[in-house]
Amino acid sequence: MKSHVAGALRWWDFISATLQATLDSEAALLKFRAAFAASLGLDAARVTLFGSGRCALHALTTCLELPPDAEVLLPGYTCVVVPNVFRHLGLPVRYVDIAPGGWNPDPEAIAQAITPRTALVVLPHNFGLCMAGIELLRARLPGIVFVEDAAHAWGSRDAEGRLAGTRAQAAFFSFEYSKPLTTGIGGALVLNDLALRARMATRLPVLRAPSRGQVLRQVLTLAWHRLGQALPGGVLRVLAGLLRWPARAMGAVARTPDTELSGSSAPDYTLGLRPWSAALGLRQVRRAETVWAARRRQVEVYDTLLAGAPGWVLPRHGAGEVLLRYPVRIDDPAQRAAVMRGLESLDIVPGVWFDDVVHPAGSLRYGYESGACPQGEAAARAVLNLPLGLHADLSPRQQQGLGALAHGRPA
Incomplete structure (x- = not known):
């Protein structure tokens, strides 16, 4: 099954992480922090590890001590956990639409949206673009x-070779299950501005380690996702049907609660990273070049297979970009539905990130008014993404089937 999660994990990582975290838990955190910073060409002093990317963004915003009427600009194509940070801090937000045919806002649109009240702007690199x-x-x-x-x-670089996360005053990363580097749940804050680092040095919150139960749920969920990469789709669906109810009844699945998606509850924004999670991340960082090269190679395969496919709009990407997923647009709803069915028959999971301006669909759209970002809304209706990662290489049968599906040929 080719899916979108655990894309850099190997089975040995689970054993290695457990051994390292047991033998020297403090070293696991320090080594992961240093290795992650080095993967961005930075020194470790710029990086702080958190229990999630949203925790990192919350800590940064809190330390800025913005006045209550300060305004935050967000991309009109984002995940619900981003605007929820500002909702829980009581800060108003506005959205800037993404560029036509793209997945991120145009910088000029950002500049034009700035007002005297604007204090903070979140700039996305959606899908690694x-x-x-x-x-x-x-x-x-x-x-x-x-x-x-x-x-x-x-690992994604722009046209000038600059790494994502090193270009603005600050950046936050997520290490959630489906991200290029996964610790189950986790994240990092990167501070590139010296004055901002000095200001925040004494203001960052004291972080609380996740409980053993939380980490155990992360381990089980990660193991399930990794298993899913190795099983045929039919077997996986049967196994999922058998295990879904008991897993949820026992609370064995780590996931974002529905109450957080709806905005009715806030996560613990002071959550830190457990040593086991750091040790798991360290294994992946040490093979960063292999992980990035695999994704770039798979993107080239998709580019070739899908070139000229009628109704498919392919991503415009540079040679240095490392994509999280391969996003395409299929604007015709009937064609898109048929493609999704065809992908499932090929044992390829048809991802739908981001399926709303504030993903996932049905979440709280804090500060968003319908119609405010027509390009983002159109992209959300048409998006379909294909998997990338160490376990996402398509078999010859899948490549042939995908090419036939895209171009309307018999398989």
Whole structure:
């Protein structure tokens, strides 16, 4: 089964992480922090590890001590956990639409949306596609704090070779199950601005380690996702049907609660990273080049198979970008539904990130008014993404089937 989770994990990582965290838990955290920073070409002093990317964004915003009427600009194509941070801090937000045919806002649209109240702007690298113009925005608007949402973009470089997460004053990364680097749940805050680092040095919160139960749920959920990469789709569906109810009844699945998606509850924003999670991340960081190269190679395969496919709009990407998923647009609903069925028959999971301007569909759209971002809404209706990662290489049969499906040929 080719899916979108645990894309950098190997089975040995579970055993190795357990051994390392047991023998020297403090070293696991320090080594992962240093190795992750080095993967971005940074020193470890710029990086703080958190229990999730949303925790990192919350800590940064809290330390800025913005006035209650300060405004935050968000991309009109984002995950619900991002606007929820500002909702729980009582800060108003506005959304800037993504560019036509793209997945990120245009920098000029960001600049035009700035008002005297704007204090912070979140700049996305959706699907690992680097947003352009960050340096120009910083130079043009020095009074604004720009924050890169690099949750999808570990290892991705822009056209000038600059790594995502190193270009704005600050950035946050996510290590959630489906991200390029996964610790189950986890994240990091990167501070690139010296003045901001000095200001935050004494203001970052004291982080609370996740409970053993929380980590156990993460381990079980990660193991399930990794198992799913190795099983045929039919076997996986049968096994999922058998295990779904008892797993949920026993609370063995780690997931974002529905109450958080709806905005009625807030997560624990002071959550830190457990040593086991750090040790698991360290294994993946040490093979970063292998992970990134695999994704780039798979993108080239998709480019070739899907070139000229009628009704398919392929992502415009650079040679240095490391995509989290391979996003396409299929604007015709009937064609899109048929493609999804065809992918499932090929044992390829048809991902639908992001299926709303504030993903996932049905979540609280804090501060968003329907119609405000027509490009984002259109992209959400048409998006379909294909899997990338160490376990996502398509077999010859799958490649032939995907090419036939896209071009309307008999398989």
